[in-house]
Amino acid sequence: MARTQGxxxxxxxxxxxxxxxxxxxxxxxxxxxxxxxAGEVGLQAxxxxxxxxxxxxxxxxxxxGHMDSLLDARAQADKGGDPVARLxxxxxxxxxxxxxxxxxxxxxxxxxxxxxxxxxxVIEGLRRRYEDELEGILREGAAAGLFDVADxxxxxxxxxxxxxxxxxxxRQEGRLTVPEVETIYWDMVRKAVAA
Amino acid sequence: MARTQGxxxxxxxxxxxxxxxxxxxxxxxxxxxxxxxAGEVGLQAxxxxxxxxxxxxxxxxxxxGHMDSLLDARAQADKGGDPVARLxxxxxxxxxxxxxxxxxxxxxxxxxxxxxxxxxxVIEGLRRRYEDELEGILREGAAAGLFDVADxxxxxxxxxxxxxxxxxxxRQEGRLTVPEVETIYWDMVRKAVAA
DNA sequence: GTCTATAAGTAGATAGAC
DNA sequence: GTCTATCTACTTATAGAC
Numbered sequence: 557m558a559r560t561q562g563x564x565x566x567x568x569x570x571x572x573x574x575x576x577x578x579x580x581x582x583x584x585x586x587x588x589x590x591x592x593x594a595g596e597v598g599l600q601a602x603x604x605x606x607x608x609x610x611x612x613x614x615x616x617x618x619x620x621g622h623m624d625s626l627l628d629a630r631a632q633a634d635k636g637g638d639p640v641a642r643l644x645x646x647x648x649x650x651x652x653x654x655x656x657x658x659x660x661x662x663x664x665x666x667x668x669x670x671x672x673x674x675x676x677x678v679i680e681g682l683r684r685r686y687e688d689e690l691e692g693i694l695r696e697g698a699a700a701g702l703f704d705v706a707d708x709x710x711x712x713x714x715x716x717x718x719x720x721x722x723x724x725x726x727r728q729e730g731r732l733t734v735p736e737v738e739t740i741y742w743d744m745v746r747k748a749v750a751a
Numbered sequence: 752m753a754r755t756q757g758x759x760x761x762x763x764x765x766x767x768x769x770x771x772x773x774x775x776x777x778x779x780x781x782x783x784x785x786x787x788x789a790g791e792v793g794l795q796a797x798x799x800x801x802x803x804x805x806x807x808x809x810x811x812x813x814x815x816g817h818m819d820s821l822l823d824a825r826a827q828a829d830k831g832g833d834p835v836a837r838l839x840x841x842x843x844x845x846x847x848x849x850x851x852x853x854x855x856x857x858x859x860x861x862x863x864x865x866x867x868x869x870x871x872x873v874i875e876g877l878r879r880r881y882e883d884e885l886e887g888i889l890r891e892g893a894a895a896g897l898f899d900v901a902d903x904x905x906x907x908x909x910x911x912x913x914x915x916x917x918x919x920x921x922r923q924e925g926r927l928t929v930p931e932v933e934t935i936y937w938d939m940v941r942k943a944v945a946a
Numbered sequence: 947g948t949c950t951a952t953a954a955g956t957a958g959a960t961a962g963a964c
Numbered sequence: 965g966t967c968t969a970t971c972t973a974c975t976t977a978t979a980g981a982c
C-alpha cells in the first residue's frame with residue numbers, strides 16, 4: 557500500500573481529465589492552456605505530459621470517452637418492444653443521459669472543429685451510429701403505420717436537435733425535475749411523428 | 752472621386768468583418784489570430800486596429816449585427832393572422848433566415864462564452880426578445896384552444912432548437928431544397944404543438 | 947512523477963514613419 | 965490608412981535534475 561510520494565498516477569490521471577473537461581466546457585479548447593489545466597490539478601504544466609502525449613489527445617480522449625459511454629448506455633438501455641415504446645424510451649434516455657453530463661455534451665458538440673481530421677472522422681462515425689439508433693426506430697414505426705414522417709432522416713436529426721437542446725437551458729435548481737422535462741419532451745416528440 | 756492610395760476604409764471595413772466572420776466560424780474565435788484575419792484581407796495586423804479597437808469588439812460587432820438583423824427581419828416579416836398561420840410563418844422564416852447565414856448563426860451560438868460579461872448580457876437580451884416572439888404565438892394559440900403544449904416556455908425552446916438544428920446538416924448541393932425543408936419541419940412543428 | 951528551466955514560436959496591441 | 969518594428973506576455977512541448 558505504501559507509495560513513493562509522487563506516485564499518484566491512478567488518481568492524478570482522472571483528475572487531469574476532469575479538470576480539462578470542466579475548463580474546455582467553460583472556456584473552449586483553444587482558450588484553455590495546459591498551464592491552466594495543470595494549475596487546476598495542482599501540478600506544473602510539464603507534469604501533464606505524463607498523462608497525455610499532447611493537448612489534442614486530451615480533447616479526443618474526452619470526446620471518444622463520452623461517445624463510447626453514450627453508445628454503451630444506449631445498448632444496455634434498449635429494451636425492445638413496439639416502436640412507440642422504443643421511441644419513448646429513447647427520448648427519456650437521451651434527455652437523462654445528456655442532462656447528467658452537461659460538460660461532456662457541450663464539448664462534444666462545440667469542439668468538433670478542433671479535432672484533427674482523423675480524430676474528427678472517429679467521433680463523427682460514433683455520432684452517426686447513435687443517430688442510426690433513432691432512425692431505425694422511426695423507420696420501423698413508419699413501416700408499421702404507427703408514425704407519419706415526411707423524411708425519416710430529417711425527422712431523426714430534428715428530434716435529436718430538439719432533445720439535446722434541453723442542455724442549454726435546464727438547471728437543477730429550476731422549477732422542473734428531470735422526469736417532468738422528459739414527459740414534456742416526450743409529449744412533443746410523440747405528436748410530432750404521430751400518424 | 753480621386754482618392755489617396757490607402758483610403759479604402761469604406762470597403763476595407765466590411766472586408767475585415769467578412770474575413771473575421773468566416774474565420775471565427777471555421778476555427779473558433781480563440782483559435783483565430785488578428786494576423787490571420789489581416790492576411791485574409793491583405794493587410795498587416797496593425798492595420799486592423801483602424802477598424803476595430805480590439806478583437807473582442809470585432810466578435811461582439813458580428814454577433815450584435817446578426818441579432819439586430821434577425822429581429823429586424825422578423826419584425827418586417829410578421830404578417831399577423833391566426834396563431835396557426837403565424838406559427839407556420841415563424842417556422843419558415845426561422846429556417847430560411849438561418850440557412851442564409853450559416854457562419855453568423857454558428858458564431859452566435861458557439862462564441863457566447865468568449866464575450867465579456869457586459870457584451871454577453873446584450874446578446875442574451877436580444878436572443879430572449881426573439882424567443883419571446885415565438886412564445887407569444889404559442890401562448891396565444893394555446894389560449895385559443897388551437898395548441899396544446901404542456902409548458903409554453905419549454906415548447907418555445909424545443910421548437911427553436913429543432914429548427915436551428917437544420918443548420919448543422921443542410922447542404923445546398925443536397926437532395927432537398929429550402930422550401931422542402933421548411934415544409935418537413937413545419938409538418939413536425941404543427942403536429943408537436945397541435946391540440 | 948514532478949519539478950525547474952528552457953526552447954521556439956505566437957498572441958494582442960501599440961508607436962511612429964510614410 | 966498602412967506599413968514595419970516592437971513590447972510584453974503567453975503558448976505547447978521537451979530536457980534533465982531529483
